[in-house]
Amino acid sequence: MPDDAPVTRGRKRPRPPAMHDVARLAGVSHQTVSRVLNDHPNVRAETREKVLAAIAELGYRRNSAARALVTRRSGVLGVVMISAPEFGPTSTIIALESAAHAAGYSVSLTTLPNFSVEQVARVFEHFLALGAEGVVVVAPLSSVAETIRPFALQLPVVTIAAGQPAGQEFHPISVDQQLGARLATRYLIELGHREIVHVRGPQDWFDAQQRYVGWRAELEDAGVAVPEPIDADWSAARGFEIGRELAREGLPSAVFAANDQLALGLLRAFFEAGVSVPGDVSVVGFDDIPGSAYFSPPLTTVRQEFDRLGRKAIGMLLAAIDGEPLDHTPIPPRLVVRGSTGAAR
Amino acid sequence: MPDDAPVTRGRKRPRPPAMHDVARLAGVSHQTVSRVLNDHPNVRAETREKVLAAIAELGYRRNSAARALVTRRSGVLGVVMISAPEFGPTSTIIALESAAHAAGYSVSLTTLPNFSVEQVARVFEHFLALGAEGVVVVAPLSSVAETIRPFALQLPVVTIAAGQPAGQEFHPISVDQQLGARLATRYLIELGHREIVHVRGPQDWFDAQQRYVGWRAELEDAGVAVPEPIDADWSAARGFEIGRELAREGLPSAVFAANDQLALGLLRAFFEAGVSVPGDVSVVGFDDIPGSAYFSPPLTTVRQEFDRLGRKAIGMLLAAIDGEPLDHTPIPPRLVVRGSTGAAR
DNA sequence: CATGCGAGTGTTATCGCTCACAACCATATC
């Protein structure tokens, strides 16, 4: 187990003060010190003061390894995040961490370039050895579900993943991607568009799948023809490429892009080709990344509340740890209307 | 100490197998199991096999709390990151984590909305209690330096901060912001621009300070007049505002924006005002955020290698832990020339 | 053949903390 290999670095540091030292200085037993530290009620105010003074004087800090050893609770939650640069919402991580912190947990972060069985196994192995009390998986890849299943039996796991059925050991939470796609598509339909093309994200990503499904479903519900989706990754470069092709080979009435980067590439390609947005074609994105309000033209898009997502994920994980029932209701996104959409020509 | 409050949640779990159990099953002593686990050389191959088989059979995993208790090494590095949404390079965090992981450490992440003395103290208190062997501070705020100094005496700390002198207990590392600003400014000068305005980021951020200093120094070195900088935050919204004012009240020959978001806002404002970029005014940004190649026009900007930065930060921290000499050489950025810059009119 | 050595293994102490329980004291109760 390479990751658990003994850490051979490090210089020796002098032994920091232990509870015992505090106790001696305060003239009490170590147990009394422990009680003060743990806010045990039955400690005389005067004694408490003495202990606190001794703690301050020595600069004592509780050793959490020793504590974890005896309590069997590490106070650590693991977070595994995909390290793909195209998945960027730092805000999810921040929200995850601050929610965990507020609940008295600390967060151990691990990143993974891909979610192969071996990689995932190694990470969970690591978290298990660390005594993590639960894990949040931030990786909206389809492959993740099956990969982590065996580990979800060993400790509570919440995955940030759209469109997964909740199981007994499997706790997905996400922004409702399908709804977001429906909102975008519905809006375009309301504007009179009848030829709404979807630039589809990589289908091994949950989010991309769900956005595709939502777009398709909304069109079908409205009785509008469903054109063939155009496959893409998540990049502006690919959006640009597609935009150029569309401008050359015939424009649809509107384009719903799987994310804002793709939309940005489309906008650029249309601009270069002399295609007017929204005059000739309307464009909608997804994510509401910083700056999308200042694209040319400002982008109509679907906003996801990543911080709320993070908080909810931790809330679910804590509930799972406590064996309480979980609420898997996805978080609703919101359509942000800007200048890139207009009435059908 | 609220963050160290006992974690009161959690259901009881059955006691996982310990070394003792493995030892009994394998018919050896627990010490032999320990030797196998730590790759001690003096274990007979046959014995090792037996132990490994027992480990596999029981699903044994080493308890890192117990290990940390006796070795006095937690194998944990702390990372404090500012939770400001305008500071977005997830890639730094990812690089930090993977470099730490590769060195056999795990990463405990904490985020902070601001770097007040109390907040920072609490975080370091937490890391110290956790037994973290070192800390990386990702928060390029000027205030950080003094705030963390007292803690830097207690454990090795590396800060990602530009333009700080390295001290004995203070180990800054960063991309060379000043150089980046110089590269951008120099390029504009070479294009013939003689009126190069700087839209300056918040001056309590190191990066913003250094970019300002670099811009100014390069102009002075070239004997070009230094106009008054325009103050801004980091947002596209503010860039837009400034762009409108400039278009109304008189355009400079070129604008060097403190980051790409500001540049994006400028571009949008100029476009709306019918100002041609780079025909009427050249624009340079900083960061090379995803998509900046597809702005209208594509943005000339300064690229920072955040992943390299993260790796180097961990390298320095490990060196500091080992008491080895550190290399504080900043990482050079690179100018990426695109369509938003052209010869002076 | 006694001695030394190193490989392989076991025994014991210890890390710093919490838990369970015992002990003590002062007050309340009968």
Next chain:
DNA sequence: GATATGGTTGTGAGCGATAACACTCGCATG
């Protein structure tokens, strides 16, 4: 005044690992 009661404190036993040391071999060495 003896007994219960409860707040306050101390004692001792682990938690699960590593470190230090002791022991037992087998083999080379003199």
